[in-house]
Amino acid sequence: MIDRATLAALDAADPLAGFRDRFTLPEGVIYLDGNSLGALPRATPARVAEVVAQEWGQSLIRAWNAHGWIDLGVRVGEKIGRLIGAAPGSTVVADSTSINLFKLLAAALTARPGRRTLLTETGNFPTDLYVADGLTRLLAQGHRVRAADNPVAALDGDVAVLMLTHVNYRSGAMHDMASVTRAAHAAGALVLWDLSHSAGAVPLTLAADGADFAVGCGYKFLNGGPGAPAFLSVAPALQADLRLPITGWLGHAAPFDFAPAYRPAPGVAAAVVGTPPVLSLAALEVGVDLMLDAPIAALREKSLRLGDTFLTLMADMPGFVPISPRDETRGSQVAFRHPDGYAIMQALIARGVIGDFRAPDILRFGLAPLYLRYVDVWDTVVTLREVMTTEVWRDARFQHRQAVT
Numbered sequence: 520m521i522d523r524a525t526l527a528a529l530d531a532a533d534p535l536a537g538f539r540d541r542f543t544l545p546e547g548v549i550y551l552d553g554n555s556l557g558a559l560p561r562a563t564p565a566r567v568a569e570v571v572a573q574e575w576g577q578s579l580i581r582a583w584n585a586h587g588w589i590d591l592g593v594r595v596g597e598k599i600g601r602l603i604g605a606a607p608g609s610t611v612v613a614d615s616t617s618i619n620l621f622k623l624l625a626a627a628l629t630a631r632p633g634r635r636t637l638l639t640e641t642g643n644f645p646t647d648l649y650v651a652d653g654l655t656r657l658l659a660q661g662h663r664v665r666a667a668d669n670p671v672a673a674l675d676g677d678v679a680v681l682m683l684t685h686v687n688y689r690s691g692a693m694h695d696m697a698s699v700t701r702a703a704h705a706a707g708a709l710v711l712w713d714l715s716h717s718a719g720a721v722p723l724t725l726a727a728d729g730a731d732f733a734v735g736c737g738y739k740f741l742n743g744g745p746g747a748p749a750f751l752s753v754a755p756a757l758q759a760d761l762r763l764p765i766t767g768w769l770g771h772a773a774p775f776d777f778a779p780a781y782r783p784a785p786g787v788a789a790a791v792v793g794t795p796p797v798l799s800l801a802a803l804e805v806g807v808d809l810m811l812d813a814p815i816a817a818l819r820e821k822s823l824r825l826g827d828t829f830l831t832l833m834a835d836m837p838g839f840v841p842i843s844p845r846d847e848t849r850g851s852q853v854a855f856r857h858p859d860g861y862a863i864m865q866a867l868i869a870r871g872v873i874g875d876f877r878a879p880d881i882l883r884f885g886l887a888p889l890y891l892r893y894v895d896v897w898d899t900v901v902t903l904r905e906v907m908t909t910e911v912w913r914d915a916r917f918q919h920r921q922a923v924t
Contacts (some may be wrong), residue, residue, distance in 0.1 A: 521831060526893035529824075534817050535638065537890040541809060542742075545716050547896045549902075551874040554716055555853050563805045570801045585880055591804070592748070592795040593788060598807045599741070599750045603714060603733065603816075604724035605756075611753040612737070612800060613791045616715060618649045618765075619734040619751040622790060624680060625764040627709045627732060628662060631679035632708030635661045638708070639682045640670045642689070647713055651682060671699055674706040681708050685723075686716035688852030689877050691826075692845040693850045694719065697728040700807045709757075715739060718750075719810045720851035720887075722819055731757060739885060740851065741810060743803030753789055758786045767792030771798065771918030813889055821888040822851040828855045829884065832900040836907070842881070862914075866906045 530536060543559040544550060550558060574582045583589045592612040600610035613619065624637065637651050643666065655662040667673035670681060686693045696712065703710045711732040717723055719740030725733055731754050737747030753761060761783075768774050770789045772782045779921045783789035826849055830841055833855065839854040843849050857863060857880060864876040874884045884899070 521828060521897075523894060523897045526828065526897050529893045530759050530785075531789055531798060531859060533893075534820065535813065535821055535888055536892075538809070538813060540891070540892045544890060547808070547871050549872045549899055550887070550890070551872065551884040551895075551899065552741075553877055553887035553890070554720070554739055554883070556745060557719075557806065557887065558890055559744070560742055560805050561810050562809075563744065563802050566805050566842075567798060567802055570798060575797075575825060588795065588797050591797060591800045592791055595800055595804045595807060596750055596787075597805070598811060599735075599737075601719065602723070602741075602807065602810055603718055603729075603735075603752065604726055604762075605730075605733070605752045606726040606755050608786050609726070609755060609758075610733075610750055610751045611787050612748050612792055612803065614749060614793075616713070616734050616736045616749040617646055617650050618792075619749050619790075620647060620711070620713065621654055622763050622765055623704075623732040623753070624651060624654055624682065624749060625762050626753075626757075627680035628650055628658070630760065631764045633676050633695060634679035634708070634736070635663060635759060636677045637662060637664045637680055637682060638670055638678045639666050641666045641668050642687070643682070644684050644688050644715075646714065647682060671702045672701060672749065674708060674716070676707065678708040681712045684713040684716065686721065686852075687793055689881055690854055690882065691716075691850040691852040693717075693844070693848050695848075696723075696730060698726075699729075700729045712819045716850055716852070719806075720818075721821065721844055722815050725752060726754070727775075730754065734870075737803045737806070741803065742806030742808070744799065744833060746799065747803045748796055748799050751787070751788045753790065754907065758789075759856075761787075761789060764792060769793060769795070776881070809889070821846060822886055823849070825886045825888065825891060825893065826851070826853050827888070828893060829896050832896065833903075834873065836900075838905070838907075841881075851886045851888070852883060853886065854881050856880050857882060863903070863906060866909075867899075870902050870906065874899075874903050893919075 528785035539729045574586045596611035651664045709731040718735045720813035733752040736749045768780045770791045843853045860880045861883045
């Protein structure tokens with residue numbers, strides 16, 4: 520039997536417990552939305568202030584060299600590469616996830632001439648689908664986007680690239696990267712993984728799994744702050760022939776020669792386009808450094824246990840249908856369907872329990888093991904039971920329906 524005292528004992532013995540103090544968390548709030556925006560690391564404000572007041576304020580333009588600004592995207596990218604198990608020299612921070620997706624999808628299609636299909640799965644993250652659709656229309660060479668319920672079974676000789684989100688943004692269901700990548704390679708296709716809900720949340724071994732390309736954001740489990748820059752990763756074997764659709768000055772082999780003709784930088788550095796966003800990168804580096812301090816095995820063990828606890832406590836809640844896997848194929852979140860999901864989530868937020876809602880009827884709860892406690896899961900379910908015994912949430916439901924009518 521699970522009770523609050525049992526969960527409090529788990530918190531007391533938690534090897535990750537000390538990490539909670541390294542975040543700024545509002546008093547009286549249970550934060551279950553770190554899979555949309557990670558919490559603020561305590562060290563971030565001081566680091567950003569240092570960059571502004573000292574590096575920018577005192578060094579001015581000299582800071583590009585004196586403080587290593589010019590290489591910041593490469594440096595932070597290498598650190599993220601360690602988190603995701605990529606080979607050294609494979610990962611760089613640049614642009615947004617969507618722009619990086621566009622760049623690498625175009626490179627993948629170019630690397631497979633004669634093949635015209637960009638394969639994905641039904642229910643993939645909408646932005647990824649929009650980017651893929653826009654790219655194929657721009658190319659106007661007969662390329663098409665095809666979605667399948669079982670993308671591995673749908674692989675055929677016309678698939679140039681398989682584009683998948685490693686952890687599904689709604690359900691939290693997680694693909695087996697190694698087996699999916701092997702299947703795609705056996706069919707002659709390349710694979711691009713979106714790691715936005717994976718990096719910093721689950722163990723990743725891109726190099727060992729043979730992944731070709733990957734993209735991901737910095738503002739979720741990496742705790743890089745709102746709008747943090749994204750990262751991309753390219754397997755070493757593909758870097759020499761990488762043909763990118765956007766070629767900017769900082770991806771040039773000699774950017775400060777200002778030559779009229781483009782010559783790509785060696786390796787993944789060619790994927791950098793423009794000037795790095797130094798303030799955002801400085802904030803992201805704090806979050807990434809914090810994640811590198813955390814033992815990934817302990818983080819994953821706690822993540823799964825938090826999710827199992829949540830699902831167990833919700834088992835007798837009428838009307839809530841769990842859609843997250845109950846085993847190790849689950850990422851670091853749990854989700855439930857309920858016809859009044861939006862209103863219920865608004866009522867929870869009003870009581871200081873911050874999760875989120877995904878249309879049409881999904882309540883989603885992110886489990887960030889570095890700052891979430893086991894008792895927070897208990898208190899969340901208790902609050903949810905209280906909400907369901909009142910009429911307050913019905914008013915929120917009515918307001919939502921008025922707003923979307």
